[in-house]
Amino acid sequence: MDNIAGSKAGLSWAVHISVALLVFLWLFPTVGLFVSSFRTADQIATSGWWKAMFPSEQNQTIRAASPETQIEQNGMFVIEGNLFENGSGAEISVWGISSRAIDAFTPGETAELRRGGTITVQADGAYRMENAEAFEGTRGQRVFVTAKTPPEFTLGNYDTVLGKDVARNMIIYAIAAAVFFFVLRFLFRGHDSTLAGIIPGAGAVILLILLALVFGLSSGAVEGAQTTDDMAGAFFSTLTVTIPATIIPIVIAAFAAYALAWMDFPGRALLIAAVVALLVVPLQLALIPLLKLHLGVGIGKGYLGIWLAHTGFGLPLAIYLLRNYMVGLPRDIIECAKVDGATDFQIFVRIILPLSFPALASFAIFQFLWTWNDLLVAKVFLIDATGETTVMTNAIVELLGTRGGNWEILATAAFVSIAVPLVVFFAMQKYLVRGLLAGSVK
């Protein structure tokens, strides 16, 4: 019974388990990056992202106000204040004034300071230092607190890497665009199906762009942000690299694939063999010679150079994939068109292109994803010593150098960098799966 087509395979549970495992393998780091990008440095240092929703116990070293702020009350010198920022909601369980005994006191108790005077710390972080003589020194007293801090989420990290308020504005605009999308869809409910399918999406995108242009995205850089933190500039640079680097090879490859699939000319088989042979040449071999060529003919390092490089490196696979797909299209349609007097160009535009859409889309996704994630080609062909060009992958590498310990910044930058591939993947995943089979199943 087992080998009858259509019946349930005996090992389907194994399939389910492996799918669940793969999904988990992918989700764990992605969701982790996403959650971490909204957390503060202190929280990341004390607990994993999976505990982000629960209050965390943190050990912190906080300085009381400096002796300059002391005031004299009834002959006593007093420094007063709160260890936490307003409304943090943290609750101190134990505290201390020596790094050797950070849990020496409970809230409300009074500790003798080594240099004279006393300090009392309350559970909510309020403290009062008293001394018969004036406090000396320039730095405030260190207080070691162990506090239960409620979960806290912030857009601050996004402000640092993208510019102030960018994330908040994007969310507001996206909500407005989503509302607009559903309104349009409701309005065009009964209309012609293709038009009704396009208008709501296009309208929402246009509204999003309009809102961003009219009201602006950023209100300046955040204080404390370093020059290397800027991912917004790198984001647009990456887009400038990626979009032409996706479109150019597809256009060229589509023409070439048609010719190799349906036009008869001498040496066709040899050409196809050559293209397949090129698939096995590693691009690393060509980096330096190609750069020398670019510099020799005057292209130099820049966008044109990297577009050409990505085009060249992407073409063999593109041609091979599209040719195999186009060869599989029914011969009858093409012959009918020829009998009716269609030229090769008309056949290509009217028949082949629309029918090859799944293959074109799937290759576009592949090419987009790997030019988006590329670092090596960009380093060689784009990034020069003028500092005007960079890509996100490179910006993240440099960020590792300057912000190696700031995991919240790194997670945010990483999430900004994977956000677009995520959107592309989710929006076009049906083509991706179809494209995986392109050329393999006829």
Add this chain to the structure above:
Amino acid sequence: MKHVLYTGAAALALTAGMASAEQVTVFGPWLGPDQENVEKVLGAFAAASGHDVRYVGSDSFEQQIMVDAEAGSAPNVGVFPQPGLAADMASRGFLTPLADGTGDWIRDNYAAGQSWVDLGTYADENGADQLYGFFYKVDVKSLVWYSPENFEDAGYDVPETMEELKALTDQIVADGETPWCIGLGSGGATGWPATDWVEEMMLRTQPPEVYDMWVSNEMAFTDEKVVAAIDEFGAFARNDDYVAGGAGVVASTDFRDSPKGLFSSPPQCYMHRQASFIPAFFPEDTVVGEDADFFYFPAYEGQDLGKPVLGAGTLWAITNDSQGAHDLIKFLQTTEAHEIWMELGGFLTPLKGVDNSKFSDPATAKMNDILLGATTFRFDGSDLMPGGVGAGSFWTGMVDYAGGKPAAEVAAEIQESWDALK
């Protein structure tokens, strides 16, 4: 036709007139706060000369500069953290010798001028020695960072000799705490902090002449003196009780993360040996001299080797010849160029004419004292070794050593890679 000719002539005249102001590209290893500082210095140069000056920093400077030079797209000026790499590039004809008279200026104006000239002089592709590198910005490496308040809480004193330092280390362990934070991670350069440790130990167990022989490979890496120095480092880094997180995490901890243990609550460690630039990676709001301080990584009292100091520096070399590049090197010879960065902090200089009151803080002045108080000054050895060793097998070898490989085996592998380069 005539009209076209005139326009052409006019355009030519215009470009000729503008030749004095050109774009000068500078490529270096500095990012973050240091990048902002160097941009201020270059800004002053741009204002003085009228050139359009661009600076780009990269974490993978060593690899990127080779790719660019190889392809012919090198920046005008490269800032090399390692003389060894610059020597490699000079021998392949990628560097342009500095203008005549630069060497004399260094000899006259830098403290120990001749040694700086020697460090910047390499053989060109024909084997003739030429001055290629100009040193600007020096770091002192022989520093141990600590938190004075933590020392006060625990009642520890700053050690004056290596014997005291080792006693203090044991004392901290006996108190149930961890004495050291050591991290070797640094992206593509992982392992370099360990090479500094070994060099420090070399200088503290052997006379400077032996150190020089080691660096030039007149004495093999496999010599028992070198192996002993590596094991001296291992005495600290391979002891689970001595290192925060245990010896197993030394190789994987990022060097930028490792000093943070000094400031955590409770402290994860009490001491951190690192060069003068490390405060850039301390937590925000850390004031050097109050929250964090440093002492000289002491020498053995029992060995009559004085007070050796290990240092490093960045050398500026012309990687793509242009008038603007020569102008920049000329500008670096002004007192102004040094004083701008002195005021910004984290900058030490061998230039004798600078105004010492311009050091940004007392801590930097104290570092200068350490530099001046040295009985022996030696340049970071791994930076002087050929790139394949000093920026290659020595790094990876030390990572292997931190992972548990015997010192003799690691030394043999490094010597093998050195032989292969000869």
